[in-house]
Amino acid sequence: MTSSTTKPDAVQPDAETAETAVYLFDDWFDPIEAGLRDRVRDFIETMIRSELDAALARPRYARRPDASEGVADPGVAGHRHGSRTRTLTGTFGSTEITVPRARLKTGDGTTSEWKSKALRAYQRRTKAADALIASTYLAGTNTRRVRRALAALFGGAVGKDTVSRVWRKVKTDWEAWNARSLSDEPIVRLILDGTVVRVRLDRKATSISLLVVIGVREDGQKVLLAVRDMGGETTEAWRTVLDDLIARGLRRPEFLIVDGAPGLEKAIAAVWNGVPLQRCTVHKHRNLLGHAPERLHEEITADYTDMIYAATAEEIEQRRKAFVRKWRLRHRAVADSLEEAGDALFAFTRLPPSQWRSARTSNAIERLHEEFKRRIKTQTVLPSADTAAMLFWALLASGQIIMRKVDGWQTLTTRISDRVLGLDPRIDRAA
Numbered sequence: 268m269t270s271s272t273t274k275p276d277a278v279q280p281d282a283e284t285a286e287t288a289v290y291l292f293d294d295w296f297d298p299i300e301a302g303l304r305d306r307v308r309d310f311i312e313t314m315i316r317s318e319l320d321a322a323l324a325r326p327r328y329a330r331r332p333d334a335s336e337g338v339a340d341p342g343v344a345g346h347r348h349g350s351r352t353r354t355l356t357g358t359f360g361s362t363e364i365t366v367p368r369a370r371l372k373t374g375d376g377t378t379s380e381w382k383s384k385a386l387r388a389y390q391r392r393t394k395a396a397d398a399l400i401a402s403t404y405l406a407g408t409n410t411r412r413v414r415r416a417l418a419a420l421f422g423g424a425v426g427k428d429t430v431s432r433v434w435r436k437v438k439t440d441w442e443a444w445n446a447r448s449l450s451d452e453p454i455v456r457l458i459l460d461g462t463v464v465r466v467r468l469d470r471k472a473t474s475i476s477l478l479v480v481i482g483v484r485e486d487g488q489k490v491l492l493a494v495r496d497m498g499g500e501t502t503e504a505w506r507t508v509l510d511d512l513i514a515r516g517l518r519r520p521e522f523l524i525v526d527g528a529p530g531l532e533k534a535i536a537a538v539w540n541g542v543p544l545q546r547c548t549v550h551k552h553r554n555l556l557g558h559a560p561e562r563l564h565e566e567i568t569a570d571y572t573d574m575i576y577a578a579t580a581e582e583i584e585q586r587r588k589a590f591v592r593k594w595r596l597r598h599r600a601v602a603d604s605l606e607e608a609g610d611a612l613f614a615f616t617r618l619p620p621s622q623w624r625s626a627r628t629s630n631a632i633e634r635l636h637e638e639f640k641r642r643i644k645t646q647t648v649l650p651s652a653d654t655a656a657m658l659f660w661a662l663l664a665s666g667q668i669i670m671r672k673v674d675g676w677q678t679l680t681t682r683i684s685d686r687v688l689g690l691d692p693r694i695d696r697a698a
Contacts, residue, residue, distance in 0.1 A: 487676020
């Protein structure tokens with residue numbers, strides 16, 4: 268007895284049926300759109316012909332003026348020789364245009380093909396169309412679904428291969444961004460963290476770490492400074508990222524926020540020893556809960572929250588001592604975990620209270636990680652490590668993600684070094 272594993276034809280329509288199927292919105296007709304697209308071809312062809320007329324200094328079928336006729340600029344010597352057709356896709360849709368051809372004489376007596384400045388060689392899409400395709404991809408649509416999403420606009424002229432080619436064009440801007448100078452960036456604070464993504468390496472899905480650095484300017488605006496694909500969050504990996512930032516002119520920051528990764532802290536100590544370092548209080552809270560049974564989680568959370576969110580530095584210090592005393596008796600591993608962080612967990616108290624909310628945690632960068640992973644959820648595995656880093660950058664560079672100013676930015680110009688020297692008595696007592 269045999270059984271068929273092939274699904275019925277009704278479930279698996281053939282290619283011809285799929286091509287002729289009518290989907291929602293396919294039969295919507297807009298006379299304004301239709302009329303505009305009919306006139307686009309004439310407009311583009313007129314623009315290119317006018318460009319050639321200007322280069323030759325004469326319209327079609329006219330002779331070239333002679334210098335003896337008093338013409339200031341007789342133009343370039345040359346002649347037209349026919350035309351060629353080209354399909355051009357833009358925000359106006361897809362249209363076939365006729366492009367004139369010409370040969371221009373050069374200084375050495377030879378001739379060269381005339382090239383339009385408006386329509387680049389081998390151009391099949393306008394820059395606006397490429398930007399729209401890339402933006403749709405960045406918004407969370409994978410390469411295969413972009414065609415359906417933009418079908419009404421481009422008439423099915425955009426497939427997954429087109430999306431991939433457009434995306435590769437972004438690489439030029441990405442490389443320029445990675446090489447830009449940072450000497451003019453008024454950075455006063457850095458937030459550093461890593462996130463894990465899955466990419467395809469040697470045809471296998473592999474987890475890699477993206478190391479991300481966000482800077483905070485003097486006016487409080489957060490900016491992305493670096494995103495690099497590395498094998499992991501080792502000291503060597505972070506040192507490579509930091510050395511690159513310094514080589515490009517990044518000045519010594521005044522405050523650092525990290526998640527507590529030992530490799531990162533060692534790399535920072537090697538290049539910026541002495542800069543106040545803040546361990547993320549949210550990460551430490553998770554660490555404390557990981558050292559205790561679930562029945563104690565609620566009590567630990569209540570004590571930890573009372574300590575971290577106390578109103579003054581003095582209250583925080585008092586509750587810190589009380590927390591250690593209590594949990595050394597109740598569950599020593601919890602107290603040991605808190606003491607492991609040391610003063611780095613409370614470095615935010617050296618700042619004005621208006622900045623505490625933004626300086627206590629690395630939430631600013633964590634939110635970026637969450638949005639990035641939401642964006643790549645439709646793809647599961649990214650095609651390469653470089654693509655992962657470039658996509659992270661592009662989400663910010665394209666405006667898909669906008670970072671706001673940090674809380675308390677009005678007091679960022681107050682230097683921490685001044686407060687340490689005793690200009691703020693409250694901070695001295697807390698220290």
